[in-house]
Each structure stands twice: as C-alpha cells, then as structure tokens.
Amino acid sequence: MVLVGLQGSGKSSWVGAHLAGTHVVVSKDHWPNARRRQARQQRVVAELLADGRSVVVDNTNAAPEDRAPLVALARQAGVPVRAVWVDTPLEVCLERNARRAGRARVPLAGLYGTRARLVPPSTDEGFTRVDVVRSGSGPSAGGNAARTM
Ligand SMILES: Nc1ncnc2c1ncn2[C@@H]1O[C@H](COP(=O)(O)OP(=O)(O)OP(=O)(O)O)[C@@H](O)[C@H]1O
Ligand SMILES: [Mg+2]
Incomplete structure (x- = not known):
C-alpha cells in the first residue's frame, strides 16, 4: 500500500484506523535524522515483502517518481500494490x-x-488499484467514501 497526500491530509490517521494490525507501517518520518532515508526505506520495504509481510508506506509520495520505486518493489515481490x-x-x-x-x-x-x-496516483503507474479518500466523507476506502480510478 502506498499512501499519497499532503502533510496534514490525514494519511497516518487513515493508516491507523484501517491497517493497524495487518500492515507494517514504513515511513521516512520514522528516521528524521538518518542520511539516505530513501535508500533505507527501499531496503526496509524490500526485506518486509521478502518476508511475506503486508507493508504500507506512509509518506506524502506526491509525485510519480516518488512512487515508481515502490511499485517496482511490489512487482519484484510479485504482490499487488x-x-x-x-x-x-x-x-x-x-x-x-x-x-x-x-x-x-x-x-x-x-x-x-x-x-x-x-500528481494523483493512477493505475497507469502500475498500481493494482487506486482509492481516493475525501475529507468530510469519512475515512473509509472501498465504500461510498472512496472511488476507484
Ligand atoms: N478525517 C479526519 N477528520 C478530521 N481530522 C482529521 C482527519 N484525519 C486526520 N485528522 C487530523 O488531522 C491532523 C493530521 O492528520 P495526520 O497526522 O493523519 O496527517 P498526515 O497526512 O499523516 O500528515 P504528515 O504527512 O505530516 O505525516 C491530525 O491532527 C489528525 O487528528
Ligand atoms: Mg503522517
């Protein structure tokens, strides 16, 4: 799972409400002082996927170039993203x-x-599925509050 959204949009709240207990949360925010946080994140996600864990990456992931390395990791692991x-x-x-x-x-x-x-995420980037969570409509994806693109 790849979260996309501005700072303060509610990504971490959504993750906490929906994925707690099922997914390991990975975020560059966990290592605010680390050098090469990007490389570290890639390594951690790859290791978790190799272990068969479900992973959610909770960063702004605003641009396609931020997301492409994560889509690639899922592809390599043979899991949906x-x-x-x-x-x-x-x-x-x-x-x-x-x-x-x-x-x-x-x-x-x-x-x-x-x-x-x-840039809004799209299945053109290789995502299996894209859901949109809109503020005010409740934080549930997959129901009426979200639409799939
Ligand atoms: N659906 C919501 N309705 C109202 N307030 C919300 C909602 N979701 C989150 N908030 C509030 O908005 C603030 C930011 O939420 P959150 O920390 O989840 O954002 P974020 O996208 O993870 O931000 P960042 O990118 O900086 O980590 C928090 O104070 C949270 O309580
Ligand atoms: Mg957050």
Missing part, C-alpha cells in the same frame, strides 16, 4: 498544520511545495 490518495483540501491541511506543535508542524513552503508536486 494499491495507492490510497487522501485528497484533503490544501486549506484544511494548512489549518491542521497550524494547530500542530513542535516538529509535527511543517514549514509552509513544504506544504505548498508538496501541493505543487502532487
């Missing part, structure tokens, strides 16, 4: 970000930068 786009309006993310404290609050330039880079 699903994208979940938490499509929360920028204004809502900005408001939530302003209410966050300490390191959780990201610089505004980061949020605007992610918004500028964000």
Whole structure:
C-alpha cells in the first residue's frame, strides 16, 4: 500500500484506523535524522515483502517518481500494490498544520511545495488499484467514501 497526500491530509490517521494490525507501517518520518532515508526505506520495504509481510508506506509520495520505486518493489515481490490518495483540501491541511506543535508542524513552503508536486496516483503507474479518500466523507476506502480510478 502506498499512501499519497499532503502533510496534514490525514494519511497516518487513515493508516491507523484501517491497517493497524495487518500492515507494517514504513515511513521516512520514522528516521528524521538518518542520511539516505530513501535508500533505507527501499531496503526496509524490500526485506518486509521478502518476508511475506503486508507493508504500507506512509509518506506524502506526491509525485510519480516518488512512487515508481515502490511499485517496482511490489512487482519484484510479485504482490499487488494499491495507492490510497487522501485528497484533503490544501486549506484544511494548512489549518491542521497550524494547530500542530513542535516538529509535527511543517514549514509552509513544504506544504505548498508538496501541493505543487502532487500528481494523483493512477493505475497507469502500475498500481493494482487506486482509492481516493475525501475529507468530510469519512475515512473509509472501498465504500461510498472512496472511488476507484
Ligand atoms: N478525517 C479526519 N477528520 C478530521 N481530522 C482529521 C482527519 N484525519 C486526520 N485528522 C487530523 O488531522 C491532523 C493530521 O492528520 P495526520 O497526522 O493523519 O496527517 P498526515 O497526512 O499523516 O500528515 P504528515 O504527512 O505530516 O505525516 C491530525 O491532527 C489528525 O487528528
Ligand atoms: Mg503522517
């Protein structure tokens, strides 16, 4: 599973509500100070998939080039790979970000930068399935709250 969404869009909340207990959560945020976090993330995901675990990658994953290495890992492991786009309006993310404290609050330039880079995930990238979670409609994918592209 590959989460896609702005900072504060609700990705980690969605993961906690839907995948706790079934998926190992991998996120570069877990290693804020590590060098080569990207390479480390790839290695960790590859190892987990080789072990037969279900994995969710919880980063902004805004651009196709962010997601392609993850799709490739799933392909190599021979497992399906699903994208979940938490499509929360920028204004809502900005408001939530302003209410966050300490390191959780990201610089505004980061949020605007992610918004500028964000390309909605598509099955053209190799995803088995793409779900969209919209704020206000409840955080459940697969039902009325989400549509599959
Ligand atoms: N469906 C929701 N409705 C209302 N508030 C929500 C919802 N989902 C998350 N929030 C709130 O929004 C804030 C950000 O949520 P969360 O940490 O899940 O975002 P995130 O996408 O993981 O952000 P980041 O990319 O910075 O890790 C939290 O305060 C959370 O409680
Ligand atoms: Mg998060």
